[in-house]
Amino acid sequence: MMAAKYARENNVPYLGICLGMQLAVVEFARHVMKFPDADSTEFNPNTKTPCVIFMPEGSKTHMGGTMRLGSRRTFFKVTDCKSAKLYGDVNYVDERHRHRYEVNPDMVPAFENAGLQFVGKDETGQRMEIIEIPDHRFFVGVQFHPEFKSTPSKPSPPFVGKLLDTYWKLSWSSGKLQQTLTICSNIHTLPTGLIAAACGQLDQVLQDSCNGHVVAAKHKLGDSSSTPLVHQNGHAQKQANGGVANGTCHANGNGSTHG
Numbered sequence: 586m587m588a589a590k591y592a593r594e595n596n597v598p599y600l601g602i603c604l605g606m607q608l609a610v611v612e613f614a615r616h617v618m619k620f621p622d623a624d625s626t627e628f629n630p631n632t633k634t635p636c637v638i639f640m641p642e643g644s645k646t647h648m649g650g651t652m653r654l655g656s657r658r659t660f661f662k663v664t665d666c667k668s669a670k671l672y673g674d675v676n677y678v679d680e681r682h683r684h685r686y687e688v689n690p691d692m693v694p695a696f697e698n699a700g701l702q703f704v705g706k707d708e709t710g711q712r713m714e715i716i717e718i719p720d721h722r723f724f725v726g727v728q729f730h731p732e733f734k735s736t737p738s739k740p741s742p743p744f745v746g747k748l749l750d751t752y753w754k755l756s757w758s759s760g761k762l763q764q765t766l767t768i769c770s771n772i773h774t775l776p777t778g779l780i781a782a783a784c785g786q787l788d789q790v791l792q793d794s795c796n797g798h799v800v801a802a803k804h805k806l807g808d809s810s811s812t813p814l815v816h817q818n819g820h821a822q823k824q825a826n827g828g829v830a831n832g833t834c835h836a837n838g839n840g841s842t843h844g
């Protein structure tokens with residue numbers, strides 16, 4: 586909660602996942618909306634300001650069966666937001682879930698009046714999936730777990746966005762993000778991989794760096810049309826001289842070694 590407060594007040598990039606989003610909401614209620622006893626009923630069942638409440642899915646009582654679990658759909662309700670841009674301006678995303686408590690839907694209008702946006706919701710509009718503070722450089726909370734679908738060569742968009750914004754204070758306004766990424770992608774430094782990941786081109790960059798080249802990513806954010814050219818979990822054969830046969834390389838290992 587202190588980390589969320591510090592990030593919010595000091596314009597430090599913040600990505601809250603599941604409980605991280607819930608705590609950011611409680612923090613916002615306490616310190617922006619001035620409800621000192623705001624809480625999650627998970628921690629204080631008697632709070633007079635229950636901003637996060639038990640919202641079971643499936644059984645309402647059976648322990649173990651009350652969890653909102655697995656892949657669920659999130660619809661973007663605000664199209665001009667950072668999360669929608671990161672996911673490639675899609676209408677919805679499917680991400681994995683694992684929780685029982687959620688933002689109290691009855692308090693959403695009050696939160697929105699105070700400047701907290703609920704940019705992603707489930708199909709009923711009752712379950713809050715993504716929050717953002719529009720005035721902040723990068724303050725994003727997700728009720729789902731983006732890490733579950735994140736892989737080395739296709740990192741999840743919220744993580745890429747947080748890292749990109751940490752390295753550069755990006756301009757997220759319409760049309761500017763692509764321009765900023767194009768400029769950044771010409772800098773041949775560590776973030777080349779990050780840019781490539783954001784553009785769905787990490788496979789290409791890994792392939793080219795195996796061949797001794799470093800290339801700038803050119804495709805637009807969210808464009809996943811590039812064809813993977815390397816083994817992501819692969820079986821390329823490493824030669825005795827330490828080289829990799831056929832110019833192939835691994836994103837995360839498991840190659841066999843000869844000699």
Ligand SMILES: NC(=O)CC[C@H](N)C(=O)O
Nearest residue numbers: 603604683684685686687
């Ligand atoms: N995965 C989590 O962070 C769980 C958050 C919270 N304890 C819930 O069940 O809602």
